Amino acid sequence: MRVIIHGVGAIGGVVGAALIEAGTEVLGIARGRMLAALQADGIRMISHRGTVELPFPCVAHPSEITFRPDDVVLLCVKGQDTAAALEDLRAAGMTDQPLFCCQNGVANERVALRYFPNVHGVTVMMPATYLEPGEVITHGAPCYGLFALGRYPGGTDAADEALKQALERANIAAFTSAEVMRTKYGKLLMNLGNIVDALLPLGADRPRFTDRLKAEATAVFEAAGIGWEDVGLDNPQRKDVMQIVEIEGTPRPGSSTRQSFARGAGSVETDYLNGEIALLGRLHGVPVPLNATLTALAAERVASGQGAGSISEDELERLFAS
Numbered sequence: 424m425r426v427i428i429h430g431v432g433a434i435g436g437v438v439g440a441a442l443i444e445a446g447t448e449v450l451g452i453a454r455g456r457m458l459a460a461l462q463a464d465g466i467r468m469i470s471h472r473g474t475v476e477l478p479f480p481c482v483a484h485p486s487e488i489t490f491r492p493d494d495v496v497l498l499c500v501k502g503q504d505t506a507a508a509l510e511d512l513r514a515a516g517m518t519d520q521p522l523f524c525c526q527n528g529v530a531n532e533r534v535a536l537r538y539f540p541n542v543h544g545v546t547v548m549m550p551a552t553y554l555e556p557g558e559v560i561t562h563g564a565p566c567y568g569l570f571a572l573g574r575y576p577g578g579t580d581a582a583d584e585a586l587k588q589a590l591e592r593a594n595i596a597a598f599t600s601a602e603v604m605r606t607k608y609g610k611l612l613m614n615l616g617n618i619v620d621a622l623l624p625l626g627a628d629r630p631r632f633t634d635r636l637k638a639e640a641t642a643v644f645e646a647a648g649i650g651w652e653d654v655g656l657d658n659p660q661r662k663d664v665m666q667i668v669e670i671e672g673t674p675r676p677g678s679s680t681r682q683s684f685a686r687g688a689g690s691v692e693t694d695y696l697n698g699e700i701a702l703l704g705r706l707h708g709v710p711v712p713l714n715a716t717l718t719a720l721a722a723e724r725v726a727s728g729q730g731a732g733s734i735s736e737d738e739l740e741r742l743f744a745s
């Protein structure tokens with residue numbers, strides 16, 4: 424099995440480095456300063472086990488790849504980059520190789536099914552960081568992360584089992600799930616807080632806002648008949664397997680959305696997180712003013728160049744009340 428990682432950032436970088444360290448053949452698709460760093464010096468992965476530096480074979484575009492029958496493709500780009508990535512993979516000759524959406528949100532798998540027949544969802548529990556080109560960090564321990572894998576829209580197959588085994592050899596705990604989207608909807612509830620985490624200053628009271636975002640979302644799920652499973656700290660599959668730990672000298676900078684602002688990435692994933700709740704609320708006639716407000720606020724903050732920590736608790740409370 425060769426694992427092609429489309430989008431070598433925080434998740435793609437940690438997963439790729441861990442697989443390479445464990446002896447799996449990996450090929451990354453990266454861009455910009457990350458691509459240049461990987462091609463020049465390979466990847467540096469920092470974890471609770473220490474720092475490893477590894478060669479990370481990479482190309483700039485899928486068109487540079489001759490796809491093989493034993494390839495599996497891990498899509499590790501943010502939701503706003505999914506459609507372009509899928510188009511590039513198809514144009515490059517990918518056909519029925521398994522495609523695993525290692526992404527937050529619940530929209531990627533459905534889009535992928537337009538392009539490819541063999542689509543899998545992955546619920547990614549991994550506190551990963553990418554701020555500096557060539558360097559990725561995971562604060563997950565004892566395993567670097569915990570992944571649930573399953574075929575989309577349902578079931579499991581040999582590809583799930585093969586990837587699960589490769590991940591486990593790489594210190595990433597994994598389990599297969601015939602209803603993987605249930606855990607992805609549960610994870611989405613957690614990720615409604617990404618934009619709150621990003622925009623509030625460090626140390627602010629986040630649950631004051633995130634609890635209300637989740638309440639809107641669970642009401643929408645109920646109205647829409649969407650089942651979900653809690654994948655947070657109380658999940659028994661997570662306990663003892665993957666907790667977020669301190670790494671001396673390497674503070675965790677916050678959610679993946681906060682990292683996008685910190686890197687000046689020019690886009691954030693909020694349309695596919697809080698925006699998914701806005702969409703579902705509008706489809707099912709459930710009021711979702713708070714998630715809709717934050718979806719719009721994220722776009723406004725990206726456009727105006729304001730970023731991490733740019734709104735106070737009082738300002739956010741006023742927006743929630745308006």
Ligand SMILES: NC(=O)C1=CN([C@@H]2O[C@H](COP(=O)(O)OP(=O)(O)OC[C@H]3O[C@@H](n4cnc5c(N)ncnc54)[C@H](OP(=O)(O)O)[C@@H]3O)[C@@H](O)[C@H]2O)C=CC1
Binds near residue numbers: 430434455499527548
């Ligand atoms: N970070 C975390 O802790 C977690 C993240 N997730 C989810 O995992 C997914 C990936 O997130 P994360 O790793 O944080 O994101 P990152 O932004 O760190 O990594 C994505 C990488 O893909 C690159 N990329 C995007 N489009 C292309 C393309 N067409 N060709 C080549 N490279 C491309 C991006 O480049 P560029 O920087 O130039 O945009 C970036 O380097 C998201 O859905 C996120 O929500 C899930 C759990 C935890």
Ligand SMILES: CC(C)(CO)C(=O)C(=O)O
Binds near residue numbers: 527549613614679680
């Ligand atoms: C790790 C977690 C849950 C929150 O930081 C996440 O999924 C993200 O950052 O996108």
